[in-house]
Amino acid sequence: MMDPLLMNVAMIPAVAVLGIILGLIYKGIDRRLAARMQARIGPPLRQPFIDLKKLMMKENIVPKNAVSWVFNFMPVVALASSLMLLMYIPFLQIPAILAGSGDLIVILYVLIFPSLALVVGGFASGSPYATVGAQREMVAMLSYEVPLAITIVSIAWLMSMTGSIGTAFDLAAVSAANIWSLVGPIGAVGLLLLLVVLIFVTTGEMGAIPVDAAEAETEIAGGLLAEYSGRNLALFYLTSAVKMVALGSLIIALFLPMTPVQLGLVQAGNTGMIANVLCFLAKLFVVVFLSSTFIRVAVARFRITQVVKVYWGYTTLAALLGLLLVGVDILLKVS
Amino acid sequence: MIGRLFITQSGMWNPLSFVVAAVIILVIVYIIRSTGTKKYKKGTEQTVAFFSGGKAPEENVHPENLYWGFFEAMKRYYKWLMKFHTGIVNDYVYSFVLLVVVVAAVLLLGGAV
Numbered sequence: 288m289m290d291p292l293l294m295n296v297a298m299i300p301a302v303a304v305l306g307i308i309l310g311l312i313y314k315g316i317d318r319r320l321a322a323r324m325q326a327r328i329g330p331p332l333r334q335p336f337i338d339l340k341k342l343m344m345k346e347n348i349v350p351k352n353a354v355s356w357v358f359n360f361m362p363v364v365a366l367a368s369s370l371m372l373l374m375y376i377p378f379l380q381i382p383a384i385l386a387g388s389g390d391l392i393v394i395l396y397v398l399i400f401p402s403l404a405l406v407v408g409g410f411a412s413g414s415p416y417a418t419v420g421a422q423r424e425m426v427a428m429l430s431y432e433v434p435l436a437i438t439i440v441s442i443a444w445l446m447s448m449t450g451s452i453g454t455a456f457d458l459a460a461v462s463a464a465n466i467w468s469l470v471g472p473i474g475a476v477g478l479l480l481l482l483v484v485l486i487f488v489t490t491g492e493m494g495a496i497p498v499d500a501a502e503a504e505t506e507i508a509g510g511l512l513a514e515y516s517g518r519n520l521a522l523f524y525l526t527s528a529v530k531m532v533a534l535g536s537l538i539i540a541l542f543l544p545m546t547p548v549q550l551g552l553v554q555a556g557n558t559g560m561i562a563n564v565l566c567f568l569a570k571l572f573v574v575v576f577l578s579s580t581f582i583r584v585a586v587a588r589f590r591i592t593q594v595v596k597v598y599w600g601y602t603t604l605a606a607l608l609g610l611l612l613v614g615v616d617i618l619l620k621v622s
Numbered sequence: 623m624i625g626r627l628f629i630t631q632s633g634m635w636n637p638l639s640f641v642v643a644a645v646i647i648l649v650i651v652y653i654i655r656s657t658g659t660k661k662y663k664k665g666t667e668q669t670v671a672f673f674s675g676g677k678a679p680e681e682n683v684h685p686e687n688l689y690w691g692f693f694e695a696m697k698r699y700y701k702w703l704m705k706f707h708t709g710i711v712n713d714y715v716y717s718f719v720l721l722v723v724v725v726a727a728v729l730l731l732g733g734a735v
Contacts, residue, residue, distance in 0.1 A: 299646045343658040351669040363651050370647045371640075385643060388636035414671035415679060426691040456633040500691075513672055518658025522651070591691030599695070 306373045310528025311335040317580045324584045347517030352413025361408030362522035368400030369529040378536035380563045390456035402428050409511030420510020423591045424501035430598035431491035437606035438481045448617045462544040470616045477612025482542045484606045489534045489578040496583035500591040535574040543570050
């Protein structure tokens with residue numbers, strides 16, 4: 288029998304490839320649906336794969352003013368860190384490869400890397416549009432990290448107050464506990480608010496409209512990606528696809544962990560496993576639809592000052608209100 | 623499990639497994655990258671930074687403007703905050719005492735003391 292460590296190491300490339308393929312498929316669905324909602328036919332579902340192939344065939348231009356090694360290395364960092372996220376988050380009914388080796392705090396840190404790589408790559412481009420985009424991305428990062436942190440801490444606090452102090456930040460434990468079963472009606476409203484907050488934070492993390500001020504094609508010509516082309520741009524393209532899957536999987540693990548087998552709808556076994564995978568794909572679709580497709584069709588781009596106001600103002604307030612409701616629920620239970 | 627698992631009261635991290643996974647993933651990413659075209663025409667017009675057909679300015683965003691969107695959005699808050707920075711030591715001590723009173727009140731009411 289294979290050693291568990293070797294088994295895990297062997298699984299890393301499989302999960303990485305699966306994450307990339309799934310990300311590209313969902314990107315295709317997202318683009319097609321957005322087009323249909325705007326009364327356009329839209330590209331075929333395999334368009335992201337075609338785009339990727341095309342980008343790989345194009346020249347990989349490095350601007351003469353760029354810091355070339357940083358400019359070339361940052362797309363690698365961005366994709367690698369996005370894939371690292373998938374190693375800590377259970378997805379497609381596959382337990383996290385590095386489960387037990389890192390908690391939600393590690394995930395929060397790794398989550399910063401792809402955006403940071405974009406910022407550094409933008410500054411290394413030596414282009415005015417890219418530096419403006421990088422500056423905006425930094426401000427956007429500052430903005431959405433606050434509600435994200437409040438959401439994660441709220442869940443950890445809920446876990447610790449309901450008797451799971453040692454595993455409060457352990458994603459597998461949070462997922463297994465099903466946080467909805469730990470609260471009453473008031474707490475459920477609080478959790479619902481936190482879920483909405485996390486979905487909107489996902490929009491910011493993915494840099495999708497309306498929080499795409501850092502790219503803003505019609506204004507600053509693609510911003511921090513203005514000078515990227517060919518295989519470097521392809522890696523950033525893959526980064527956004529993988530990040531979409533990783534963030535969706537994180538939301539599912541935190542807020543929507545129940546499977547058809549756990550709900551008793553299907554019996555365990557091969558049928559149960561297929562039902563669980565299909566259920567995961569459906570949940571991922573809902574999360575992607577709400578955090579990307581729907582919102583970018585419904586809302587126009589925010590200015591960068593509006594991004595700060597929306598995240599530091601309304602979204603943070605909503606997260607704090609969610610935390611407060613969860614707190615009130617716990618206090619009522621204790622008393 | 624490889625390496626040492628650092629465990630706090632409510633969290634854990636194994637740096638060695640992180641590094642091992644990161645190295646494997648970096649290799650995967652480099653393999654993907656190597657399938658793309660490497661070449662471009664060095665020293666030609668295509669390496670000039672794009673600026674909508676014009677000549678790009680030499681200077682870009684200054685460090686003091688890095689957080690422009692943030693400061694602009696929070697302008698009212700910063701203006702309000704700057705009122706307290708009078709430069710008079712007495713005012714700073716008053717602020718400190720006020721903060722201590724608030725913290726003590728919270729601790730007392732919360733039953734921590």
